Amino acid sequence: AQSVTQLGSHVSVSEGALVLLRCNYSSSVPPYLFWYVQYPNQGLQLLLKYTSAATLVKGINGFEAEFKKSETSFHLTKPSAHMSDAAEYFCAVSDNDFGNEKLTFGTGTRLTIIP
Amino acid sequence: GAGVSQSPRYKVAKRGQDVALRCDPISGHVSLFWYQQALGQGPEFLTYFQNEAQLDKSGLPSDRFFAERPEGSVSTLKIQRTQQEDSAVYLCASSSPPSGVPYEQYFGPGTRLTVT
Numbered sequence: 001a002q003s004v005t006q007l008g009s010h011v012s013v014s015e016g017a018l019v020l021l022r023c024n025y026s027s028s029v030p031p032y033l034f035w036y037v038q039y040p041n042q043g044l045q046l047l048l049k050y051t052s053a054a055t056l057v058k059g060i061n062g063f064e065a066e067f068k069k070s071e072t073s074f075h076l077t078k079p080s081a082h083m084s085d086a087a088e089y090f091c092a093v094s095d096n097d098f099g100n101e102k103l104t105f106g107t108g109t110r111l112t113i114i115p
Numbered sequence: 116g117a118g119v120s121q122s123p124r125y126k127v128a129k130r131g132q133d134v135a136l137r138c139d140p141i142s143g144h145v146s147l148f149w150y151q152q153a154l155g156q157g158p159e160f161l162t163y164f165q166n167e168a169q170l171d172k173s174g175l176p177s178d179r180f181f182a183e184r185p186e187g188s189v190s191t192l193k194i195q196r197t198q199q200e201d202s203a204v205y206l207c208a209s210s211s212p213p214s215g216v217p218y219e220q221y222f223g224p225g226t227r228l229t230v231t
Binding site: 045103106107 | 156219224
């Protein structure tokens with residue numbers, strides 16, 4: 001069974017500082033990996049996805065993530081945090097099974113930006 | 116509308132009542148998913164439709180949960196005899212056929228169900 005582990009349920013960074021949100025996955029097949037962001041009372045929005053092409057993936061709002069197979073990791077980074085980045089972030093994994101593309105999510109990391 | 120819509124946005128039910136939650140996917144999207152998100156947790160998969168066919172219902176927690184998508188567009192998640200542990204946000208997502216290209220699921224805003 002696939003799973004993802006997000007280390008740190010809460011992360012606080014100062015405005016302008018580096019954002020690093022950690023995600024490790026477990027999968028028996030080459031996975032597809034995703035990062036989603038959720039703002040209060042809203043649905044999830046896709047930030048970026050890894051689909052076995054380039055290992056460094058660039059997403060929206062200046063975020064990027066690097067797939068490291070040797071470390072089974074897919075950490076999310078942003079060089080300089082903005083106040084608008086405050087939200088809940090979820091890492092997710094999917095079998096690359098086009099017959100059923102359900103996502104398995106981590107428990108989430110709440111990002112707080114300190115002015 | 117351009118996105119996935121869900122109704123109602125909020126639902127309060129007394130324990131034992133039946134509820135029905137509606138999802139309108141993006142027009143033309145073949146795949147539709149339901150997820151349950153408990154407070155402070157990540158979403159958990161409930162069920163998956165491809166057009167009107169329910170291909171996976173392995174995540175439904177009990178036989179009190181039932182989902183349908185009779186015409187391959189709008190979907191309804193029904194919960195019978197609600198219990199307090201059913202309190203959660205229910206998220207719907209839709210996507211297009213992958214056609215060999217990894218897909219993106221588009222999520223609705225969710226329905227927050229509170230069982231009292």
